[in-house]
Amino acid sequence: MNIPFVDLTTQYESIKNEIDSAISEVISKTAFISGPYAKTFESAFAEFCNVKHCVGVGNGTDALFIALKALGIGKGDEVITAANSFIATSEAITMTGAKVVFVDINPQTYNMDPNKLEDYLKKCLKPNASSLTLRPKAVIPVHLYGQPVDMDPILDIAKKYDLKVVEDAAQAHGAVYKGRQIGSIGDMACFSFYPGKNLGAYGDAGAIVTNDEDLAIKARMIANHGRVEKYNHEMEGVNSRLDGLQAAILDVKLRHLPEWTESRRKNAYLYNKHLKDTDLITPVEIDDVKAVYHLYVVRVKKELRQKLQERLKSKGIATGIHYPITLPNLKAYKYLNHREDDFPEATRASQEILSLPMFPELTESQIEYIAEKIKAFSF
Ligand SMILES: Cc1ncc(COP(=O)(O)O)c(C=O)c1O
Structure with missing residues (x-):
């Protein structure tokens, strides 16, 4: 018997009609970048995550980078994450200009160990600490393998040490922690819709979700060359928008x-x-x-x-x-x-x-x- 690691073909065949008609609709309307299909999916995904705002972006790595930038993180800051994620998590930190700091994991859940996070922060506060010139600004707990991180202690520590919390939910669409939807717990959360993910597009795509309207507006601006309207750029950003075809596909798949x-x-x-x-x-x-x-x-x-x-x-x-x-x-x-x-x-x-x-x-x-x-x- 041959058993693949993942099987995207069987899944496509089970929803072929819905997917094919969604794709042809987007093409017939030529709504390729952002636009109505992205908007529809963003609303549906925000509701699914039980948050007020969703900003569709190009991929999960960009989602992390843009979320950190929207929080004002950059040079001179430290961002702490788990030692065992996919490199995208730490790459996004470095891309902002901040320094990446790793902490060890809980061996049962493979997720960030809150005690190790606090040990690191206590060490930073010591007068002779090596990284005295850098300031820990945020923590990125990663819900690895789709297992929710034990968020309550992380939130307590973040509050105590004034850290922003960005959930890396790239592997955890629909997971729930103590009655709270993953993605709705931190200041912001980032999802990947890479094809093999639990909710996967047919190419690259990602999203940032948050309850904070200002952060959502800022993230959307950064993802769209720093503008809110055409040619009126308030700052430099990047080109990382959700494409219409992926949004329409994701909208179909979200229902399943x-x-x-x-x-x-x-x-x-x-x-x-x-x-x-x-x-x-x-x-x-x-x-x-x-x-x-x-x-x-x-x-x-x-x-x-x-x-x-x-x-x-x-x-x-x-x-x-x-x-x-x-x-x-x-x-x-x-x-x-x-x-x-x-x-x-x-x-x-x-x-x-x-x-x-x-x-x-x-x-x-x-x-x-x-x-x-x-x-x-x-x-
Ligand atoms: C934990 C984690 N974070 C971030 C990412 C980055 O997502 P993307 O591949 O969409 O850029 C991934 C995807 O592989 C991931 O598994």
């Missing part, structure tokens, strides 16, 4: 997202059930959250991971590693002079994690097949 999320959650429970008696560590949901399983990530002993991955590949099962190198250990951040043991939990996780196939259309018999092959592997 709740049912796809339930399928992902059902698949996660089936995996948990079938992998119960193996040596793998399966994902944990903290109390009172709804995770959306962008990825289903298990943990296996470091020395066995590659062998297991190869065995599954030989049985037709595709797997991935998200991510094999922590951000501070990447060559791109060599200049920060971190040691591997500066972020021991993130480093250990990067050596042991394995992402199994996860998409809404995955069937129970496919999950049983994967579990069977894992059980047959001698740990």
Whole structure:
């Protein structure tokens, strides 16, 4: 049996008529950049996230960069994030001119450990702290794999140390934390609609959501060359607008997202059930959250991971590693002079994690097949 890591074709086929007519409508109206389709989707997505404003942009990386710029972050500032995200999170920080600061993760959830965040901030306040000239201004908790970050302690710390909170919700469309929709908790939140995401476009797209009208206006200006009206540029910005075709596609797909999320959650429970008696560590949901399983990530002993991955590949099962190198250990951040043991939990996780196939259309018999092959592997 061949089981892909994600299957975008099956999903397209299930909504082909809706998608095809949405695409031809946009083309017939030539509403390619921003415009009515972007507006319709922005309203629908704001409602979905339970926030007042949504600004559609070109991709999730730009969403983070623009949100930080709208908050006034730049040179002389520090922005703190988790040591184990996709590089887009830290790239966006550096792009503003601010310095990126990493903190370690909670090994159960793989998300930012609030205690580590506070340890860092306390260190900054010491009179002989090395980064005395830079000021921590914001924190970007990443809801990695679709697992909500434990936001309450992060919000308390942010309040105490006067930090802005920008949620990186690129992997967490529709997730819920203690009754609050992910995206509605921080000052701003950023989404990616990269095709493989839980809500994926048919190209690049992203969005910023917020309850703050001023921030929404500012973000929209930055994303559109610093203007509110044609040729009246109040500042320099960037070109990062949501395109009409992607907006119309996203609008169709958003209507299906709740049912796809339930399928992902059902698949996660089936995996948990079938992998119960193996040596793998399966994902944990903290109390009172709804995770959306962008990825289903298990943990296996470091020395066995590659062998297991190869065995599954030989049985037709595709797997991935998200991510094999922590951000501070990447060559791109060599200049920060971190040691591997500066972020021991993130480093250990990067050596042991394995992402199994996860998409809404995955069937129970496919999950049983994967579990069977894992059980047959001698740990
Ligand atoms: C956690 C995280 N943040 C940000 C991004 C950036 O999104 P995009 O690829 O749309 O620029 C991604 C996407 O891969 C992501 O996974």
